[in-house]
Amino acid sequence: MQKNTILLLAVLAVNFFYAQQVKPLISENHLEQRKWVDSIYNTLTLEQKIGQLFMVDVFSSASSAEINSLKNKIKKFHIGGVIFSKGTAKQQIQLTNEFQQLAQVPLLIGMDAEWGLSMRLDETFSFPYNMTLGAITNNNTVFEVGQQIAQHSKRLGVHVNFAPVVDINTNPKNPIIGNRSFGEDRNQVTQKALALIKGFQAEGVLANAKHFPGHGDTDQDSHKTLPSLDFNVKRLDSVELYPYKKLFKQGLSSVMVAHLNVPKLTEQEGLPTSLSSKVVDSLLINQLQFSGLIFTDALNMKGASEFGDKGIVELKAFLAGNDVLLIPNNLEAAIKQIKNAYNNGTITKSRLTHSVKKILYAKYKVGLNNYQPVSLKNLASDLNTDKNKATRFKAFKEAITLVKNDLNSIPIAETQHSKIAYIKLGDAENNKFIETLSNYAEINSFSIENPNLLEELKFADQVIISHHKSDENPWKSYSLTTSEIKLLDAISREHKLVFVNFTSPYALLDLNSFLPIEVILQAYQNADDAQQVAAEIIFGATKAQGRLPVSITNAFPVGTGYQNSTLGRMGYDYPQNLGFNTAKLAEVDSLLTEVIEQKMSPGVQVIIAKNGHIFYDKSLGFHTYENKIPVKSTDVYDLASLTKILSTLPLFMRLVEEGKVSIHDNLSNLLPELDTTNKANITVKRMLSHYAGLQAWIPFYASTLDSLDNYYRKMPSKKFSIPVTENLYLREDYQDSIYAEIASSELLEEVEYKYSDLPFYFLKQFIERSYKDSIHTIIQNDFYKTMHIKNMFFYPKRHKTLSEITPTENDQIWRKQLVHGNVHDQGAAMLGGVGGHAGLFGNARSVAQFMQMYLNEGTFGGRTYFKPSTIQAFNTCYYCDKDVRRGLGFDKPQLDDVGPTCGCVSMTSFGHSGFTGTYTWADPSTGILYVFLSNRIHPDASNRKLIDEDIRTKIQQVIYDSLDI
Incomplete structure (x- = not known):
């Protein structure tokens, strides 16, 4: 031998001793x-x-x-x-x-x-x-x-x-x-x-x-x-x-x-x-x-x-x-x-x-x-199931590796004022990466072919460079070119650089020096899933979890991998990965199909998320029953009363948190002109709980119908300057009449739970006086822009074309036209389109982002908007013992069999619904967030099918039934 x-034989002897037959x-x-x-x-x-x-x-x-x-070989040679x-x-x-x-x-x-x-x-x-x-x-x-x-x-x-x-x-x-x-x-x-x-x-x-x-x-x-x-x-x-x-x-x-x-x-x-x-x-x-x-x-x-x-x-x-x-x-x-x-x-x-x-x-x-x-x-x-897609996504999510993160450079928190430049290397597609990056910040893309690239990048606070090579098979070339390496080196010496490698980790061996590059994110393949997850990691919507399976020089040995912090921003995932039974969840599709087929609404947008991860995001139907313009995810709807909790309430909550007002204050403390009215001693707490004896609403427009020429003009002028809708302008002094009518309105004979729009007229006045600015400007600058909420705003025609705004009612009583691109609510319209109770337009993702901030107990994107105690104070039912289910501004689950939810949500949950067919609900106990947008009042507000069939809460029930707890 x-x-x-x-x-x-000697080496194997010990192994054989332990061998299992x-x-x-x-x-x-x-x-x-x-x-x-x-x-x-x-x-x-x-x-x-x-x-x-x-x-x-x-x-x-x-x-x-x-x-x-x-075939002959099979028969002949067996x-x-x-x-x-x-x-x-x-x-x-x-x-x-x-x-x-x-x-x-x-x-x-x-x-x-x-x-x-x-x-x-x-x-x-x-x-x-x-x-x-x-x-x-x-x-x-x-x-x-x-x-x-x-x-x-x-x-x-x-x-x-x-x-x-x-x-x-x-x-x-x-x-x-x-x-x-x-x-x-x-x-x-x-x-x-x-x-x-x-x-x-x-x-x-x-x-x-x-x-x-x-x-x-x-x-x-x-x-x-x-x-x-x-x-x-x-x-x-x-x-x-x-x-x-x-x-x-x-x-x-x-x-x-x-x-x-x-x-x-x-x-x-x-x-x-x-x-x-x-x-x-x-x-x-x-x-x-x-x-x-x-x-x-x-x-x-x-x-x-x-x-x-x-x-x-x-x-x-x-x-x-x-x-x-x-x-x-x-x-x-x-x-x-x-x-x-x-x-x-x-x-x-x-x-x-x-x-x-x-x-x-x-x-x-x-x-x-x-x-x-x-x-x-x-x-x-x-051979192509949703379960397969979910597992593949989960695999990429768990694999992507944060190899280097000097000074915790990612996640990138500041997006409002940061100037972010992006450059693509390699010859493969990067569409999903740039699309996902754009969900979180304004991205300025530059071509590697630009001869003045280095000069033009001087504006940038942050540069993101990604390397894309074909994902067709594992033998494809993954190397960086000499010119790409030189560019990386030059940019990294002048800018904060995030480098994402969508190829083999061995491509990193081509880099001469890693030191100037603050962030290296290894994504392994150029798949769409990898591109999406990598972008979410960069902006803190998810964590990097992977570990290097091979060494990249002595600097990054096998097993290297860091976890970034998360910033509460929203990402995407599959329901299977979040604990949902997809067979049960499929009933949501059936219910939405029923909405369209039964003409409960021309179209809908629905988003469902759990723990900040959107797993259902669908837009169905059309803008109108003419079926000409299909609903897109970026189209906006009249949010109606969702305005209350997405605009007016957060601005008021901030004033409370800053100590400028208290929920125990009387209305006369907020608005001194109410001191001599029957509203003077109503507390903010009672008012926002809808337990103050206020009327539900006042049809201000009705008193103008008998004398239209006295109140309106088809063309704007100094005296008639308030835009109600197309070619209809209200007298400027009439707004004072609106507030005067509210102030003088009768209270209910007996104080009991009565949902009312009137509190948000008062809050609008108080907020705008406190900030010396319009609520539409304040909410945009202080919340939506900092949260990178791109599709939520007042005055939608300033931001979108009509083909991107779903119409509401064909109003033949007052406005004598289809309301399209203007607020449907009559009171908000008479205030020029911005009401404390209505006037906001948005898409489902934007609503979800804001609601996620509430679920995060007041934080989003690394920024603190509220203390958890403030959220808790407003999300409390103070008069449950009086059969009042409401929190302060927020709607809450029903106390009996009838109410705004499926009855399956926790008592810590909160949300709101809107007259136009909108609804959103968030549940801290499960992390579930649900947004339903529709224009069910098109073309006629008398269409109550969506409400009568209780579709929105039926969907909510399906969501909870589908969660395998």
């Missing part, structure tokens, strides 16, 4: 399995037995001639399996069914689906690469990825997935492994591989660890040559073989043996490991005690194909101990060589029986004892 073999091909009903295997085996001729050893390849997109050739490659899922299923029908023994169908079917098939689902998964610390997510890849594989009739790659990629220059590896740390590679394997095998698909004994530390491609690993046995055992030893104890189904030159194992220079009995038989089978299926790597690869005449390579591979000979160079010659070897005694009967029966055991385990043709029904939807 030679020295190397003795050393290898696992029989990965044995089913639970092993007696039935053995019975089936024996019954099939006993019917096979020698030729049929030999045929079982071979798995041949085919493109599902192959020509008819190629397909017919394979091959045991087929490995599919390029084409479509439909083509593959059709061919699988045809091939299986021809086979006497059902075929074992294999496929390379390392990151899903998209590795080989067009228009199929792509999961993240192993390198991306290697950055995830939560192995349950990796398991879910494996499980879903297996579900897709099984759906196509695939029984063995030639994955995962368990090569430890310690060589950044490796041309064939790279992104296909989980990384360079043996423990992490093993853990991730085990999670993926368990996911595969939980679904009944055989996993396949490759490329034994380890293809990670080489800079050559075995498709083109025979790569060499010139390491000693101790190194090979501690690094390359480490994952295999661990995985064998966990029931790994199969292994693929690579074509590598490893002389310390083969004891023969230039002999491929796949053809070496010392590697396959002695090491893999006897020393490591592996009893699963052993596949060769493709025998038509240059690393093996040139090692002998026709059929000799296949014979040597079988003699070395392999069970399945993958993609033979010459099938007929190989079968002939093996048959001759059997007949002359070189291959024994027991040797052939051993491999053939293992193959049959595997076929039973994957269900081929009860083979059924694969159905094409619902194929596309089965």
